[in-house]
Every structure is written in C-alpha cells, then in structure tokens.
Amino acid sequence: MNSPxxxxxxxxxxxxxxxxxxxxxxxxxxxxxxxxxxxLPQNMAAGAGAGxxxxxxTVTGIxxxxxxxxxxxxxxxxxxxxxxVYAYARALSGEYVGFNSxxxxxxxxxxxxxxYLVVAFGALGxxxxxxxxxNSPAAIVGASVVLWGIHFMVLRGIQGAAVLxxxxxxxxxxxxxxxxxxxxxxxxxxxxxxxxWGDAKLGSVLDQVKSTMLVTVWVFIGxxxxxxxxxxxxxxxxxxxxxxxxFLICLLLLMSVSLLSLGVFNQPALAGLKNxxxxxxxxxxxxxxxxxxxxxxxxxxxxxxxxxxxxLAAESLFTPASGGVMPKWLAQPNSKGVPANALxxxxxxxxxxxxxTLFSKASYLxxxxxxTAMILLPYLFSAAYGLSLAWRGEGAQxxxxxxxxxVAALATLYCVWLLYAAGFKYLLLSALLYxxxxxxxxxxxxxxxxxxFTGWEWSILAALLALxxxxxxxxxxxxxxx
Numbered sequence: 001m002n003s004p005x006x007x008x009x010x011x012x013x014x015x016x017x018x019x020x021x022x023x024x025x026x027x028x029x030x031x032x033x034x035x036x037x038x039x040l041p042q043n044m045a046a047g048a049g050a051g052x053x054x055x056x057x058t059v060t061g062i063x064x065x066x067x068x069x070x071x072x073x074x075x076x077x078x079x080x081x082x083x084x085v086y087a088y089a090r091a092l093s094g095e096y097v098g099f100n101s102x103x104x105x106x107x108x109x110x111x112x113x114x115x116y117l118v119v120a121f122g123a124l125g126x127x128x129x130x131x132x133x134x135n136s137p138a139a140i141v142g143a144s145v146v147l148w149g150i151h152f153m154v155l156r157g158i159q160g161a162a163v164l165x166x167x168x169x170x171x172x173x174x175x176x177x178x179x180x181x182x183x184x185x186x187x188x189x190x191x192x193x194x195x196x197w198g199d200a201k202l203g204s205v206l207d208q209v210k211s212t213m214l215v216t217v218w219v220f221i222g223x224x225x226x227x228x229x230x231x232x233x234x235x236x237x238x239x240x241x242x243x244x245x246x247f248l249i250c251l252l253l254l255m256s257v258s259l260l261s262l263g264v265f266n267q268p269a270l271a272g273l274k275n276x277x278x279x280x281x282x283x284x285x286x287x288x289x290x291x292x293x294x295x296x297x298x299x300x301x302x303x304x305x306x307x308x309x310x311x312l313a314a315e316s317l318f319t320p321a322s323g324g325v326m327p328k329w330l331a332q333p334n335s336k337g338v339p340a341n342a343l344x345x346x347x348x349x350x351x352x353x354x355x356x357t358l359f360s361k362a363s364y365l366x367x368x369x370x371x372t373a374m375i376l377l378p379y380l381f382s383a384a385y386g387l388s389l390a391w392r393g394e395g396a397q398x399x400x401x402x403x404x405x406x407v408a409a410l411a412t413l414y415c416v417w418l419l420y421a422a423g424f425k426y427l428l429l430s431a432l433l434y435x436x437x438x439x440x441x442x443x444x445x446x447x448x449x450x451x452x453f454t455g456w457e458w459s460i461l462a463a464l465l466a467l468x469x470x471x472x473x474x475x476x477x478x479x480x481x482x
Contacts, residue, residue, distance in 0.1 A: 028246025031222030034305025042277030047211030049198025056212030063414035072240035077395025089381035109313035168304030175297030187263035431467035
C-alpha cells in the first residue's frame with residue numbers, strides 16, 4: 001500500500017508476488033465465470049421472455065462496458081491507488097465510505113463463496129445422492145473439507161494460487177465452448193420467436209427487464225478483479241487491459257449460453273428446468289452425456305471461481321487494514337506475502353454460513369441475490385469517483401476528459417438503475433449486513449487513537465442503523481426473508 005498512513009508492521013513485509021497480464025486476465029475471467037453461467041438459461045427465463053432478455057443483455061452489456069471503461073480510466077488517472085473498490089470510495093467521500101465499500105465487497109465475496117460450495121455439492125448430488133441439493137449434512141461436511149483444503153493451499157503463496165486459477169479457468173472454458181457449439185447446431189428459430197415478448201403473467205417488458213438485472217450483474221461480478229489486485233500487477237497498464245479482455249471474453253460466453261438456449265426450449269419450458277439448467281438444455285440437444293458434461297464442467301468451474309473469490313476477499317480486507325480503516329491485525333501477511341489473518345477471517349465466515357445453510361436451507365439463488373446486492377454500492381462509488389475525476393480533469397490522462405466524462409456519467413446512472421432494479425427487499429437486507437461493520441471500523445480508528453466518525457459519517461451510520469432496524473423487525477415478524 002502506498003498510503004503514507006499505512007500501519008507499520010513489527011517486521012518487514014515480504015515483497016508481494018507480481019502478476020502478469022495473463023494471470024490478471026485469468027483472475028478476471030475466473031472470478032466472473034463461476035456457477036452463475038450454468039444456471040443462466042433458467043434464471044433469465046424465469047422472469048422474462050426472449051425479447052426482454054435481449055434488452056436486458058443490451059442494458060447489462062453496455063452498463064458493464066461503461067464500468068470497465070471507468071476502471072480502466074481510474075487505473076491510468078490514479079495509478080497510486082491500490083485495491084480500487086476501497087481506494088476509490090475512500091478518495092471520493094472519506095474513510096468510512098471507503099471502509100463500507102471494502103466491507104460490502106468482502107461480504108459479497110464470501111457469501112458468494114458459500115453459494116459456490118452449495119451449488120458445487122448440489123452438482124455432485126447428481127452422481128452421489130447423499131449430497132442432495134448441496135445443503136445436506138454430507139454436503140456441508142464435504143464443502144468444509146474443500147474450504148479448508150484450498151485455504152491452506154492459498155497460505156502457501158498468492159502466485160501459486162493465481163497460476164492454479166489460470167489452469168482451472170482454461171479447463172472450465174472447454175465445456176462452455178462445447179455447449180455453445182452443440183446447442184447452436186440444435187437451435188430452432190421458431191422456438192426462439194415463440195412468445196417473444198413473454199406471457200402476460202410475466203408482467204410488462206420493463207418488469208421483465210428488471211427481473212434479469214440481479215442475475216446479469218451476478219454473473220458479471222468480478223470485472224473489477226484486476227483492480228482489486230492492482231498492487232500486485234507487474235505493470236500498472238495491465239490492470240485496465242486485463243479488465244477489458246476479461247469482460248469481452250465473458251460477455252460473449254454469457255450471451256451465447258443464455259440466448260442459444262431459447263432456441264432449444266421456449267420460455268415456460270426453460271423456466272421450469274432444474275438447475276444447473278445448462279445440463280437440461282444440452283441433454284435435450286445431444287442426450288444424457290451432455291448433462292454429465294455440464295455437471296462435471298460446473299464442478300470444475302465452481303472450484304476455480306471459489307479460488308479466485310477467496311483471493312479477492314482476503315485482498316479486500318488486507319489493503320484497507322494497511323490504510324488504517326480496518327484493525328491492524330488484518331494487515332499482517334505471512335512469510336509468503338499472503339494476507340493470512342484476512343484469509344482466516346474470510347473462511348471462518350464461509351464456514352459459519354455453511355453451517356447456517358444446513359438449518360435455514362438457504363437456496364443458491366437467495367445467496368447470490370444477496371451477494372449481488374452487497375456489491376452494488378462499491379460499483380456506484382467507483383463510477384461516481386471516476387465522474388468526479390473526469391469532470392475536474394484530474395489525473396494523468398487529462399487529455400481524454402471529453403470522452404471520460406460522459407462514460408463515467410452513464411456508468412453512474414447505470415449503477416443507480418441497478419439499485420432501483422434490485423428492489424427494496426435486498427437493499428434492506430444489505431443494510432443489515434453493512435451496519436455491523438461500524439464496530440470493526442470503530443475498532444480500527446481506536447487503535448490509531450483517532451476520532452471514529454465525523455459529522456457526515458454519523459449521518460451515514462444513522463441511516464444504515466435505521467434501515468437495518470427496519471430489516472430486523474421485518475425479518476422477526478416474517479415479513480422479510482431470503
């Protein structure tokens with residue numbers, strides 16, 4: 001961390017491993033392509049017809065491309081800022097906002113990893129019924145073994161984990177490409193056109209498009225992966241390049257899987273498929289071996305996504321702790337340069353929520369919806385900071401102000417639209433998870449013998465506590481739930 005107020009360590013920290021362009025691209029693709037794409041056909045069709053899905057992909061593709069451009073622009077204008085989702089929010093509105101951005105990103109990451117483990121063992125349940133839908137006692141035991149096995153592997157070094165992630169990322173692309181080719185051969189244009197704008201029970205086209213937003217944002221979470229790891233990049237320019245390359249690869253894969261499936265099953269039939277719905281689609285096209293291929297691909301893909309997000313989650317605590325907005329013990333690396341304490345806390349929370357899924361039977365879709373809602377504010381803060389810099393003409397790339405300003409403005413509007421599309425339910429649940437972070441922030445500030453909250457930050461805390469209180473009351477009375 002380049003911050004002058006970084007917390008001193010008792011012994012010199014080892015130099016962090018440096019990641020080249022290829023590993024950064026793999027980190028972006030690996031964090032985006034996880035479990036979401038395998039359930040994408042059904043998840044999209046559940047609330048929208050083919051026409052609305054096309055509109056949804058157009059909105060999401062443009063919106064996410066704008067965010068990619070913002071992260072590229074910020075990496076060039078502010079190369080000294082490490083861990084973008086935290087540093088950009090802090091530079092925009094102060095330490096408590098920066099903390100909340102990092103906190104929300106971290107919570108989103110480990111909740112998403114709980115979802116990954118649930119869906120992975122649900123896929124294994126296809127071959128071994130004892131695992132059920134992924135939250136049976138046997139599945140929780142198996143998931144816990146996988147969790148701590150990968151945990152101890154990562155403790156041996158970030159570079160080795162990043163290389164393994166690159167290998168797994170390459171492996172999981174193969175079944176996706178096979179799916180696209182085989183389903184394209186079975187595609188029927190008449191099936192695709194049937195009830196193109198959806199049945200009346202799906203609601204208006206706007207309602208249908210809104211229903212796709214949390215799904216499409218979930219499958220794109222990870223475009224900021226290179227930005228989070230910017231401090232470990234071999235060349236700073238590679239951060240923006242990796243983000244753009246990773247985005248384009250994933251956009252082509254995601255749109256192809258979603259839209260081609262609508263040419264095999266019509267919307268009601270696709271909406272009724274069991275997840276991972278890619279298995280049902282390919283089974284219809286080529287037979288039982290197609291389903292087996294997808295289940296195996298899902299298990300490999302989730303393993304890679306889980307590893308990528310474990311790395312991102314730990315890093316999202318480590319950098320803010322180095323900057324003094326989280327307890328200093330989270331800034332302590334081990335002898336391999338791995339943020340070990342941050343990793344222990346992250347995976348401890350994953351383990352806790354795995355046990356909770358055993359009792360609450362929380363579904364994969366509920367977990368990913370909550371994880372997606374938690375990350376919307378960090379995206380908004382990044383876009384707003386990009387708009388602020390572009391408007392003032394600040395940073396190394398001031399010559400590009402004319403193009404940067406409208407791009408950042410539209411990206412900010414897109415993030416506001418996402419908050420609207422998410423709905424009040426998930427915003428309330430997000431507040432319930434954001435509010436406890438204030439205790440960790442206060443702990444960090446007390447360690448530095450600093451005033452905890454300013455006047456502006458007190459108002460943010462009050463709003464969070466009020467929303468969290470409403471959420472807790474509604475949960476207690478059964479009027480709100482996952």
